[in-house]
Amino acid sequence: MLTNQLNSESKNINKIGSIEEQVVSLTQRVKFISNHLKINKKDYSSQRGLRKILGKRKRLLTYLYKKDFLKYKFVIQSLGIRSLK
Template sequence: MPKNSPIYLSPTFKKKEGSIESQIFRLTSRVVKLTYHFKKHGKDYSSQRGLWKILGQRKRLLAYLFKTNLTTYQDLTSELRIRRLKKN
């Protein structure tokens, strides 16, 4: 987890380390690490399954955050530069 990231520097991150925002941040950092790993090891299918599970967990957390606190959801997706949820 980079120390100079915007969510790590925010005062709420240190207070609420188990919060939805920090969980999404940690999952996003794992996704970034795994995508870098796949550039070298494209046929690592067991790690691909782990990536899919991480993405599913992050999607569920983002959906929950969207329902409960829309402004935090919008701020977090813009800070982490991740796509927003599709509207059904």
């Protein structure tokens, strides 16, 4: 899976709380909630939760962008999400 791919690239990613692992986890949750909202369009609490998750993921990616640009690029390409800047 994507987590295994990230782990093989860097030795520091083995930490569960690493920024990269958090972004992967949040991206999986975003996909799940997005699929849920396609079926349940009026589930406003899930919409709010999705916005909160997207905001947290954006903050983590901004931090990663400033801290280590190469890891940021790798994570963005691996997950298939848009770049911040």
